[in-house]
Amino acid sequence: MAGNTITQPSDLSCTPGRAARELGLKRGEFDLAVHLGRIRTAPDEGGGGRRVAHAEIDRLRSADGFPETLLETVRTVGTTDGAALMEVTSARFTRLARLGLVVPVKFYLNRYRAVVWLYLAEELRQFAADKNHTALLNGRTPEGMRDQLHEGLDLRPRNWRGRHLGFLLRQADGPWERAGALASLLDPVQVAEIIQDPYERAYLNRFRPDPPAHGAPGSPAAHLAERIMTAQDPDEISWLRADLAQVLDEARGHRPAPRPTAEPTAPQPAVGRAAPRPIAEPTAPRPTVEPAGSPPMAGPVGPAGPSSSLSEHPPEPERSRGMLSWLRRRSA
Numbered sequence: 001m002a003g004n005t006i007t008q009p010s011d012l013s014c015t016p017g018r019a020a021r022e023l024g025l026k027r028g029e030f031d032l033a034v035h036l037g038r039i040r041t042a043p044d045e046g047g048g049g050r051r052v053a054h055a056e057i058d059r060l061r062s063a064d065g066f067p068e069t070l071l072e073t074v075r076t077v078g079t080t081d082g083a084a085l086m087e088v089t090s091a092r093f094t095r096l097a098r099l100g101l102v103v104p105v106k107f108y109l110n111r112y113r114a115v116v117w118l119y120l121a122e123e124l125r126q127f128a129a130d131k132n133h134t135a136l137l138n139g140r141t142p143e144g145m146r147d148q149l150h151e152g153l154d155l156r157p158r159n160w161r162g163r164h165l166g167f168l169l170r171q172a173d174g175p176w177e178r179a180g181a182l183a184s185l186l187d188p189v190q191v192a193e194i195i196q197d198p199y200e201r202a203y204l205n206r207f208r209p210d211p212p213a214h215g216a217p218g219s220p221a222a223h224l225a226e227r228i229m230t231a232q233d234p235d236e237i238s239w240l241r242a243d244l245a246q247v248l249d250e251a252r253g254h255r256p257a258p259r260p261t262a263e264p265t266a267p268q269p270a271v272g273r274a275a276p277r278p279i280a281e282p283t284a285p286r287p288t289v290e291p292a293g294s295p296p297m298a299g300p301v302g303p304a305g306p307s308s309s310l311s312e313h314p315p316e317p318e319r320s321r322g323m324l325s326w327l328r329r330r331s332a
Contacts, residue, residue, distance in 0.1 A: 012054055016051070016052060029074045033074045036167075038070065038074065072122065074120075085124050101136065102123070104160045105120050105123075106160075108214070109214055161229065179204055179247045180204055181209060182240055184229070186241070194244055200248075
């Protein structure tokens with residue numbers, strides 16, 4: 001979003017790694033703070049990712065209670081710690097999460113490839129402090145909710161995708177970046193149905209954000225994480241497709257996808273017509289050398305009179321053979 005993006009020269013900003021060290025955060029905590037909008041970043045003019053202005057670091061360091069207040073805003077807990085924080089059982093906490101009443105902010109896969117959902121401790125405290133939620137925390141789960149749970153309802157993956165999409169859109173700097181964020185949650189087949197032009201699809205892929213790393217590419221853990229990051233519900237797919245089509249129209253007007261320039265080709269002969277053969281230039285005939293002492297031989301007479309050059313009008317082969325026979329008879 002515009003309010004979360006600032007532009008600073010490179011000498012007035014630093015890399016995310018250095019900013020995390022100066023703020024006393026682990027890299028995962030820093031990334032989460034950026035996603036939540038707690039830390040503002042700016043795109044690197046040199047194309048090296050995003051950077052953090054020194055003025056932004058000074059703003060955070062000058063806040064009351066730094067660094068504890070900043071750390072508390074990005075503290076995450078799992079199911080067990082979250083249940084203890086809300087003073088409910090782990091089973092009830094899981095039911096609340098499956099119903100979408102508490103929304104995960106991160107997830108990871110443990111050694112058994114089981115999904116571990118993480119929640120913001122700050123949000124769980126706010127939920128527990130709301131008096132409107134007292135019946136959900138202490139009373140019996142409403143019948144309609146129980147029926148949904150028996151049918152297998154689990155909104156944790158979908159709610160995480162919605163939250164993750166908000167993170168991506170917050171850092172998008174243009175319509176193509178927003179289109180890439182929307183496409184990252186759709187199956188490639190869905191994207192191909194919306195964008196039938198292969199050049200546009202290739203251009204869009206340049207703006208697709210990298211998915212969170214979970215296992216080696218092609219591993220079972222990576223496949224499981226990919227399934228979580230891909231929209232599954234029909235209504236979710238429908239509104240993602242609609243938003244993507246709308247943003248693509250805006251992106252095309254903002255900057256069309258580049259296309260290769262057609263190169264000129266050599267003209268080809270027409271089909272069914274043979275190419276003309278090259279015509280060889282005629283060679284000049286070699287002059288005939290007369291033997292010494294022989295009488296001069298008159299050249300052929302043409303319309304212009306007798307010829308004075310033997311090289312231009314060579315004698316006919318038949319007369320040459322007759323003259324040689326006459327010479328042999330004379331010398332005998």
